[in-house]
Amino acid sequence: MDPARLNHACDANCSWCTVGDMLFVRCQREVASGEELTIPYCNPTDAVEDRRDFLKGRHGFVCCCGLCEAQKSAEAYNRDVALAEACEARGDWEASLVHHTAAFKFLASREYCSQRQTQLEHCMAANAACHRLRQAKSAHFWLQEARKSFALQWGDDPEAFRLYAEQCGALGADFG
Structure with missing residues (x-):
């Protein structure tokens, strides 16, 4: 048997x-x-x-288990980060924004809630790209997403966030 x-x-x-x-x-x-x-x-x-x-x-099969899918997602995240950096180096802010957005969405998932600082960095980079593209509403959106990530990591202190955002070079920002 x-x-x-x-x-x-x-x-x-x-x-x-x-x-x-x-x-x-x-x-x-x-x-x-x-x-x-x-x-x-x-x-x-x-x-x-x-x-x-x-x-x-x-x-005779390709595995699609949770581990394989998570690692495939992590590879895509690493690709997005590398592409965002390459786009910034050549001044392609529209493509940079696309890749920072994808990287942020990956890190914003429940499994990566411990990556608040990296989420914050992608938000600030997306904010900068939006400013260079003269997309004020989108820049404001990314600044607010940055503030949420900052608050989860360091507490909801508007003055501390303002100092952080200014240090990161957030331009023309409404920090409220």
């Missing part, structure tokens, strides 16, 4: 081992009622590309 098969996830909720002809499966975290039990078919600490190549070649 063959054992039941368990599906793969790089961020699996179970581990397994065999002893002789017995298969042991052990939950590695609490599993919600109705949640599928999964095991890793590969080493989850390998690079996402290596895992995907292995799983495609050996098992």
